[in-house]
Amino acid sequence: MSKEKLILVNQLCAHYQVEVSLFSELHDFGIIEILTIEDSYFIHEDKISVVEKVVRMQKDLNINLEGIDTVLNLLDKINDLQTELDAVKNRLQLYED
């Protein structure tokens, strides 16, 4: 994995004003993957949007990590279902007219 696309966890903690422990918990929950390179912890930049979602859900809604994990799983399911629904709608057009 290219190091260019990795972001230092400590930087993120300062940026979002959260504890490092949040990242290790997110890692334990399987929400993000923490990579260790030369004794430093990183996450992939693609996971930033997930981290922000988690921070917002914690700050705005007081949801604990178990709840956030459940919400994220359900949102993934909704997204998959929406994709499937779009595909079915497109296929249905084959039989319309």
Added chain:
Amino acid sequence: MAFIDYYKILGIEKKSTQEDIKKTYRKLARKYHPDLNPNDKESEKKFKEINEANEVLSNTENRKKYDKYGKDWKHADEFDKAQQQRQQSHGSYQDQSSSNFSESEYSDFFESMFSGGRNRGGNVKFKGQDFNAELQLDLKDVYETHKRTLTINGKNIRLTIPAGVRNGQVIRIKTQGGEGLNGGPKGDLILKFSIANHTKFKRDKDNLYANVDIDLFKAILGGEITINTFKGKVKLIVKPETQSGTKVKLKGKGFPVYKKEGEFGNLYITYNVELPTKLNEKEKELFNELAKLRSK
């Protein structure tokens, strides 16, 4: 600025306690939070409204001012000052509070909530709002990769639309959304494609389907036909004794595969055999003769 009934927005009474407000706000926030309702503009609007109501009503001082001065609550200090001066000079006072609640447009209190200005919770930097847009294209447009300029919130964005995008497909274009909060990065543009099909082809993923009429004689005796495809005209050999409903596959003559240059789906042709109508006497005679021959 029009008056907003914050109590009505939260669905609580004027005498509600701070605990009631907190509880109601949490409940509504969980229901309408944009992270829990992606791509739902109504929820986002509602969330802004309940946030605004909560910001005012959960703060005891602001709530007092709001209860007293209604729509002018932000100018409460100025009113109080003016009142004191008036009392000193005239000894009388007109109550400025208002109870004329009206259904009106959302105020600009949280205008910047999702566009970069407001600071939620200290100096935390947040990514800007993701903009959602729908791009309507014709099926013919997406047969080939092309460039297009979109105007989103008054800003022109030049995009390359890859060949083969599907109806309903959503793509995320990084940093083309709203400004970040407290110096956070810009949001993304989430673009949904709505693809109208005005062609004779039906599309399912990368495959195309079309019905082609052939006359009875070509169906029975076989022959050659020419059909139009997205790639141009294609000659097809019709086998003798082709039945109506027969399907043929034209490999690689379908739709381009998204982001796989040079790869195409297939084109499936279904033959529809057209029976002759308005037969003349001679033709009827010949068909009768044929029928007799077939029945022997």
